[in-house]
Amino acid sequence: MISCDRIQAALSARLDGEPAPLEDDVIDAHLEACVQCRAFYEQAAFLNRRMNLSEARPDAIPDLSDVIIAGVEPTWRKQAASRALGVAFSRVGMVLVGVMWVLWATSLLGVSGVGEWEPVFSRLLVEAAAMRCALGFGLLFAAWQTRIVSGLLPLYGALWMFSFGFAVREIVLGELSFDSLIQLVLLAVSVVVLLWCWLSDKGWALIEFGLKSLR
Template sequence: MKCETCREALSARLDGETEPTPPEALDRHVTGCAACRSWLARAERLHRTMLLRPAPGVPDLTAVILERTPAPPGEGWAARIALALVAVAQLGLAFAQLLGVEDHAAGHGTESLVGHLSHESSAWNLAVGVGLGWAAVRTKAASGQLPALTGFVALLLALSAGDLVTGQVTAGRVLTHGLVVLGLVLLFVVHRQHRRRNRPSPATTADTSGSFSTESGHETGEAPERPRQHRGFRRPASRHVA
């Protein structure tokens, strides 16, 4: 038996595995080979020092971790469904203006609501309804609609209040603008829920920045440099410059 084969079989015996050679032949070789006996003595000492010890017991922190972990935000289906209903109502108002039904229901003369101005109002109401419906489906789109719709609602309420005081419009006509006001409120709620759902976890951000700083410090031996924060408008750059 070669010493290499003997030591391989001895290693398997120490690990409790099946020996590749007959035990009797292995023992005869060890008895007659001083080098393999010395190797076996060193291997036994190493094996004793590397014996696995049971890990110390630790308390079960599952309940504490779950208690301190904030619950994930919901999908906000109530606000999205309400926004979709407002969008449908706004579309109905737009189609009523296009078909001439809403003009008679409001009780106004045809001089103020027909013609080009009536078409512009119908197109705007239709666009608002489509935008609100799209924001209900894709909540990310709510942020882009907020500035324009907020400015429109603010100016509309101011002008409608003045027209109502001077008697140029009835209260029933002003109440029809409540749909777009309600749509703006629901749009803001959907936008806030979308931001809350897609906000990165503080623990994940801290772990990422901490590991990056630690690795940089160990590799260079210098204090890690804080990443620069870009503020303001970023000019577009070509692919090569980027």
């Protein structure tokens, strides 16, 4: 496994316009999976742009890799540690909420006398259990492969938004059931942990880059 130090040295060479000691595919694959190296590359690229290296003469460009690393290392290490901690806690949250969804689905399927009910009600119960099971397994898989969080977030967000809209109507009419309340809370917590993971992994970097670009 390639260490982060070798990747960061290769990134510095890439930013300086020098031949990188590693293949571009290897560097890009590591950046996709490593929060620390991604933060390092973003900070180094930002400092590089601020120095206007592209406007300097080719024969006058100094080797600024040591200066860049010394300037960004304390900052990116602190940010990387904070992001890694946020991702870790959000993954734990996704596992816990995912298990709750699956347990709820199992309890629905275990209701006695389901086979004796009307076919319509039995089918609705099975579909409700299938939906909750899918939501649970989606969170469990996202906790394992965090790269899919950005794809799941709009889905869970839309489910919560529609559920909240119907819940407001039921509250006004005094018809909100306990199951509806539990579903609304679980959806809200699901959105929170997914959003937390996304912000910790990529969101803050994108927001920070956008703010710096506006300056």
